[in-house]
Amino acid sequence: MATVLATDRRHSDATRAxxxxxxxxxxxxxxxxxxxxxxxxxxxxxxxxxxxxxHSRHWKLQIPYFARLFRVxxxxxxxxxxxxxxxxxxxxxDTEYVADALAVLDATGTDRAVVAGLSMGxxxxxxxxxxxxxxxxGAVFIGSSVPILDRPDGGPEVQVDAAxxxxxxxxxxxxxxxxxxxxxxxPGFAAWFVGEKIFSEPHSTKPIEDGIGWTLETDxxxxxxxxxxxxxxxxPEWGPRDPFEGRAMPFARRVRxxxxxxxxxxxxxxxxxxxxxxxxxxxxxxITVAGGGHAPQGRWPVLVNRAIRDFVRSIGSQP
Amino acid sequence: MSAIVPTIAPRTTWxxxxxxxxxxxxxxxxxxxxxxxxxxxxxxxxxxxxPDVEIDWLAQSPVTTVLEDRGxxxxxxxxxxxxxxxxxxxxxxxxxxxxxxxxxxxxxxxxTNFMVFLDVLEEGEYDLVIGDESWDVDHYLHxxxxxxxxxxxxxxxxxxxxxxxxxGEREAFLTTDYNAEMIxxxxxxxxxxxxxxxxGTPDDIVPDDFGPGLxxxxxxxxxxxxxxxxxxxxxxxxxxxxxxxxxRELGYQPDERVVIVTxxxxxxxxxxxxxxxxSYPDAARRVNGLRMIAVAGPRIDPASxxxxxxxxxxxxxxxxxxxxxxxxxxxVQGGLTTTMELAAARRPFLYFPLRDHxxxxxxxxxxxxxxxxxxxxxxxxxxxxxxxxxxAEEIDxxxxxxxxxxxxxxxxxxxxxxxx
Numbered sequence: 001m002a003t004v005l006a007t008d009r010r011h012s013d014a015t016r017a018x019x020x021x022x023x024x025x026x027x028x029x030x031x032x033x034x035x036x037x038x039x040x041x042x043x044x045x046x047x048x049x050x051x052x053x054x055h056s057r058h059w060k061l062q063i064p065y066f067a068r069l070f071r072v073x074x075x076x077x078x079x080x081x082x083x084x085x086x087x088x089x090x091x092x093x094d095t096e097y098v099a100d101a102l103a104v105l106d107a108t109g110t111d112r113a114v115v116a117g118l119s120m121g122x123x124x125x126x127x128x129x130x131x132x133x134x135x136x137x138g139a140v141f142i143g144s145s146v147p148i149l150d151r152p153d154g155g156p157e158v159q160v161d162a163a164x165x166x167x168x169x170x171x172x173x174x175x176x177x178x179x180x181x182x183x184x185x186x187p188g189f190a191a192w193f194v195g196e197k198i199f200s201e202p203h204s205t206k207p208i209e210d211g212i213g214w215t216l217e218t219d220x221x222x223x224x225x226x227x228x229x230x231x232x233x234x235x236p237e238w239g240p241r242d243p244f245e246g247r248a249m250p251f252a253r254r255v256r257x258x259x260x261x262x263x264x265x266x267x268x269x270x271x272x273x274x275x276x277x278x279x280x281x282x283x284x285x286x287i288t289v290a291g292g293g294h295a296p297q298g299r300w301p302v303l304v305n306r307a308i309r310d311f312v313r314s315i316g317s318q319p
Numbered sequence: 320m321s322a323i324v325p326t327i328a329p330r331t332t333w334x335x336x337x338x339x340x341x342x343x344x345x346x347x348x349x350x351x352x353x354x355x356x357x358x359x360x361x362x363x364x365x366x367x368x369x370p371d372v373e374i375d376w377l378a379q380s381p382v383t384t385v386l387e388d389r390g391x392x393x394x395x396x397x398x399x400x401x402x403x404x405x406x407x408x409x410x411x412x413x414x415x416x417x418x419x420x421x422x423x424x425x426x427x428x429x430x431t432n433f434m435v436f437l438d439v440l441e442e443g444e445y446d447l448v449i450g451d452e453s454w455d456v457d458h459y460l461h462x463x464x465x466x467x468x469x470x471x472x473x474x475x476x477x478x479x480x481x482x483x484x485x486x487g488e489r490e491a492f493l494t495t496d497y498n499a500e501m502i503x504x505x506x507x508x509x510x511x512x513x514x515x516x517x518x519g520t521p522d523d524i525v526p527d528d529f530g531p532g533l534x535x536x537x538x539x540x541x542x543x544x545x546x547x548x549x550x551x552x553x554x555x556x557x558x559x560x561x562x563x564x565x566x567r568e569l570g571y572q573p574d575e576r577v578v579i580v581t582x583x584x585x586x587x588x589x590x591x592x593x594x595x596x597x598s599y600p601d602a603a604r605r606v607n608g609l610r611m612i613a614v615a616g617p618r619i620d621p622a623s624x625x626x627x628x629x630x631x632x633x634x635x636x637x638x639x640x641x642x643x644x645x646x647x648x649x650x651v652q653g654g655l656t657t658t659m660e661l662a663a664a665r666r667p668f669l670y671f672p673l674r675d676h677x678x679x680x681x682x683x684x685x686x687x688x689x690x691x692x693x694x695x696x697x698x699x700x701x702x703x704x705x706x707x708x709x710x711a712e713e714i715d716x717x718x719x720x721x722x723x724x725x726x727x728x729x730x731x732x733x734x735x736x737x738x739x
Contacts, residue, residue, distance in 0.1 A: 017401035017431035064431040203500040302463045
């Protein structure tokens with residue numbers, strides 16, 4: 001993959017296919033989070049934030065379509081876009097993203113929504129669906145990055161690999177996943193991660209440019225703060241855990257709403273096995289994108305849009 | 320007590336082939352001004368060959384203006400299309416429009432409009448889709464071949480993205496990647512384009528390759544396209560024959576030398592208009608009886624153009640094509656439609672391709688040079704005195720360009736008709 005240069009700043013806010021009908025901020029514990037609402041159909045589709053690497057524009061190919069068919073609410077996850085960038089890691093816990101989602105639903109007058117999430121956004125969606133079933137009509141999990149696979153050694157889990165904090169390794173596929181490197185060459189990290197790990201399919205130059213542009217709207221220090229934010233740790237009141245199962249499993253077991261799983265067979269960040277396991281546990285249909293990478297909503301939007309449309313309609317027609 | 324509402328189970332109709340009407344969905348690109356005119360002339364010719372064909376148009380402004388004037392049937396879902404022309408306007412400034420990057424940055428709009436197209440197809444029982452540079456339909460049908468359920472006729476007047484020097488290696492890499500993807504699409508799924516029509520002749524194709532390691536554009540296009548010849552959308556011969564009469568009708572005196580300056584209907588072009596206007600005093604010293612009419616168009620404020628004495632600035636000129644056919648010289652941008660109208664009307668003209676616009680700078684220029692029509696001008700190298708000199712040199716030069724064919728629409732319709 002050729003190196004991708006920084007995006008053309010002059011056009012960083014290129015013409016949208018559809019402008020929001022309403023925008024606003026919610027504020028929780030001093031952190032302001034920016035939301036947008038589109039369309040006035042039904043039901044509402046809540047498009048969740050993902051890792052703060054991206055903001056809500058990662059749904060740019062979904063928003064105009066679903067705004068025409070349904071009603072769309074989305075928001076910039078804390079740490080990117082128009083939302084604040086708190087400096088302490090605790091502000092980036094999955095529970096905070098979930099609480100932001102609930103506050104945005106309230107602010108937009110939305111009782112319940114079909115919820116969709118990409119990558120870590122699938123994890124936030126999972127937690128939202130498991131803990132707040134009264135707000136979630138259905139859930140869509142795309143390129144899910146959730147710790148759901150079995151852990152044969154049953155050893156202790158850590159949120160962040162030690163290699164993240166040490167000096168950058170001289171070699172290795174993941175050597176660029178390193179705080180020191182991010183501080184030295186954040187654009188280089190963005191080009192590598194977005195260009196080689198997320199949009200790994202051929203002929204993806206535009207999604208890659210977009211993704212790098214969104215990444216460069218935040219910065220290394222913010223993403224370093226995000227990194228140790230707690231993610232999908234089952235609450236103690238759920239009782240003792242099986243150390244050999246992935247810690248996302250207790251969440252998946254608690255989801256009662258209809259669900260849909262979409263996963264690229266060539267996903268370089270989260271293997272297809274994750275999507276398969278999640279779908280099996282949820283009893284949800286799985287759409288495998290053969291030849292697809294980590295972010296099919298950006299690279300294969302027609303497929304994803306039609307799949308979500310059919311899913312939402314199937315919920316709408318349920319008694 | 321709530322009212323009792325009887326529930327009605329869904330009802331659908333399936334139409335047997337005996338009951339199916341011949342139906343075509345026509346998608347005409349709103350980028351530039353030229354597609355509407357050529358597409359309605361193709362539609363007319365198609366109706367001549369298939370009198371019972373019903374044509375719906377999925378179209379947006381400015382195409383819809385032409386369609387409404389003719390009473391064509393515009394599909395109501397057209398209102399749901401995201402505006403492509405607004406995007407192009409937003410991409411342009413001064414005399415600059417990077418057409419390749421503007422097309423790339425239109426990805427969100429193209430995808431949105433393709434989703435509208437799919438919804439129209441689902442409900443429409445169409446036999447045929449005709450797409451004149453309907454980039455979204457062509458691209459996404461190749462990406463999702465299982466969704467194709469009608470015949471598809473694709474038309475374009477250029478093949479191949481070409482890099483501009485200002486884009487450097489990066490743009491050359493990108494155009495090559497886009498071309499490679501397009502070639503993969505077409506060669507992998509020949510069943511998507513039931514007809515691919517190049518609006519022109521093989522000689523109109525640029526001599527370039529698609530990029531390093533990729534085929535020659537001309538050789539590949541000759542293998543994968545049929546050729547309709549150019550489609551003017553009107554028959555120029557009456558205008559040529561009636562030129563003296565036209566001049567009288569339009570109020571041009573025999574001893575006047577009329578220069579029309581026009582930049583089309585877009586907001587791009589104020590800077591060119593201003594510069595040409597500034598050339599007038601110098602040009603008027605060299606050309607006796609010089610009269611300059613600058614057409615601002617709907618999006619440029621005439622007052623912003625700093626008119627000098629002797630130059631008439633008009634916001635709008637009805638039936639501009641007649642003025643262009645009657646004038647002594649035209650000064651225009653490098654868009655295909657206007658320049659080829661002038662070539663068809665056999666008028667001398669100066670054309671200034673928009674900076675970084677690969678289609679105007681490379682494809683259109685190549686075609687005009689093949690016809691021997693017009694004089695190419697480099698905006699950056701043309702201060703007012705250079706323009707004045709060019710006006711003086713060109714205004715009396717006998718037009719020796721090749722005649723523009725007038726049967727293009729009929730030839731295109733003959734290629735399309737077997738599909739419906």
